[in-house]
Amino acid sequence: MRRKGNPVFATFVTRIIAVLFLSFWAGESLAYTLLDGNFELKGFIRNITSVRTEEPNGGLGGDQFKKYDVGLTRTSLQVEGSYAINPDFRAYGRWRGSYDGTFDLKDSQTFPQAVEDENKVENEFRELYVDLRKGPLFLRLGKQQIVWGESDGLRLADIINPLDLRAHYLLESWEDIRIGLPAIRSIYTVNPKLDLELVWVPVSFEPTKWAGQGMYWEIPGLGTGGVPEEEISTSLRNGSVGGKVRTIIGSGLEVSVYDYYHRDEMPHFKLGPTGLSLAHPYMNSIGGTFNTNVELLKTIFRGEAVYNIGEGQLDFTKPDFISKKNTIALMLGADRPTYLPINSESSLLSFQVFYKKVLNTDETTRTFGDPNNTVPEMTVLTGYFNTSYPHMIPNGTLTPSLFVAYDVVGAWWVQPKVSVKYGDNWTVGLAYNGFAGKNNTRGFFNPVNDRDEVYVDLKYSFQ
């Protein structure tokens, strides 16, 4: 039995229509600038609709969605504004409202009410901050995203902001699923080759968000309706802090080293006085990155390494099920732009190897999210191809790409995609996400091995 419409939905749709009307009425180049160009408003309206292309094979969530069911149909309105008070003082905000129609397409018994309340409608400022400059010092204060590292597709040094995996797992641009945190970010430029960075997230901790019970991307036990999250208060004691030094050595080797003391955004089952919960113990991540251009090979090489002190692992023999171990993780990547006889633009070939090892495991240590896994190592290989045809379509650019990720235990993810940017405003994307693996919770691909989908991404930008 479908749910009836509700006032929130009606209001949301009305707003979308109003924005669309204004967008078209304003003409070809819609520009909202005020105050002598110091204030700018821009954004987009977007719909992502996905359809499942494989029957569920049982056991790990998402089974309520059969082959050809719509797994996601979400319409979003994002508006961002920036106001430059003067060249050294700028305010910026990015708001997003979304409506997920998937909840209207499914039977009312599919999702607990709490899951629907949490996910159906989104209405939040994703970022809201001010930028200040004083000579070589830059400060960004407020809710923001902070990205460190050199990796694509997986994260080693990109550890400050958690991700929102509820609606579409990790299949969207991370800018759109990274959860903004209130933070103080300062960068001091000593000279063009050396800068120092401090990051302090004073009072807030947010874990990575997982799809709730009944949702397409559900991982059993996680998300609303699963094991509850441990309550972590808003307090200076629950903040995170870290720093990074970046330098360029000689004429081209860029390196950085960092240390970040933080709670682990990934969940760890914890047995406490009140039962099972998802905990996020503190850990210290000490790492470094590099990138360099090797002209002889016409290739950019980049890499990361991190040593995590006290990363939680599952161990049922421990009183609280958590055993703190040290881990190391490495990434080595290579980007090779090359001209192929398929167009006049360079095509990008990119490869990465990720490796992670849990050190000093015991026989009872369980690793990488799988209560049955004792193997302390994980290796993932990724490959990416991208090219563009700026003029194949009159007034448009066609961009095909292919991304493949392979976990050496036999799980993988492949994403062929084609997008078309037409005119100033329209972007259409068509993509397929295919997964393969075993029915267990090890890594990121095994748990979703039967959740293949095809999706369309339609976007209208305005500025």
Add this chain to the structure above:
Amino acid sequence: MQIRGDKTAREKSRNRFGLLIAAAVTVTFVLACANANAGEYTGVGPLNKIKGPPPLLGGAVKFRVDKSNVETHKDKLTAGLYKQIKEWDRVINVYDTVRDYKPPVEYQEATEKYKGSARINKKGGLENYTAGLPFPDPKTGIEAMYNYEYKYNGDDFSFTDTDFFIYSTTGKSRLLKGGYNRFAYQGRLFLDPKPTLQTSDNVELKEVQWLTYPEDVAGLALLTVRYQDPDKGDDGWMYIPSIRRVRRISVAQRGDSFGGTDLTWDDYRGFSGKVSDYTWKIIDKKELIAQYHAVTWKMRHKNRVPFSEDVRYELRPVIVVEGVNKLKDYVYSKRIIYLDADSWYISAEDLYDRRGTLWKYLEIPWSFDPRNHNMFAYGYCMYDLIGKRSTIISIREKQDGPLQVLNTGLKVDDFSPSVIQTWGR
């Protein structure tokens, strides 16, 4: 004995106090910054207090070139302009020639002082250059191109508020907006350190190109570091807002389209590649019908070309240089560059595809600004003669400030990967 509730209250109190201190510090800092930067930003250079574009040059049309008489004038047209007049029905208005270009006295004096000292090494690099025009009487193509590289362009140079109109084959256009900053490490005559900012890795210059529109590319910024060593390619870092980080890029990508326009990154400003990456030769010295001076600052355009009455052509002395990139798979098989013999700026350019077919034609409407000795470009026009489309770049009019500025005192620290990251979201 501690009471649990009291301890919690004390913690809350400490937290609130800490937040209060943080807020007070922040507000104080904000006020200090706001006051320090109140008022107009004018930089520190001596030649920067210029507002608005140069004065227009009047005059009457001397003769027109169109399809009916283009064969008569063929030897004074570039191959690309000739083809456009024949196949695109362009009409060009030719005016009297006015040779008014004059670099600043300091540049002329440096040219005379260091005359004969600059030389080309075996690898195509420039050695022993200090300041001024390196080769007042160039004998080779590479000498002519180093004159282009080191023409008078200020110790730093900046333009903002630039519109790129990208015309498709159907005549519809879409828009890109952006800006550009450049910092010279050599040949510095006005701002300290003079004449050279010496670095251990012998940087020649740094430049940043950025986009502000449309929404999906707004915030994109490319930092290029060019070295004097001909064996050392450019280093590039690009801030990509959608991934929120700076990505190292390869110089091999400089042959790619700039923002989906008909220009490549190397075509920016006429030619912004590395001189030593090419083999050059002078193929002619002649008079050319080329755009020079302006009849209006609001160059209108429609259906891929500017309005004839909005563009002024003159008969200009040029040096014609052919350049072939040393990369075998480079996007162009050759460039034919027409260098203005007075200023060493690029008047026009013919670009050939990998099969050797004439592919694109670039023309730049320059106008000399005697107030700051700047060669002011009020637009760039790149025409794809095979695809029958174009990109027309115009400088947006600003009432209260200069459109292109030299010697404003840009800081070298602003040309770093972490700084370009802070410009965006």
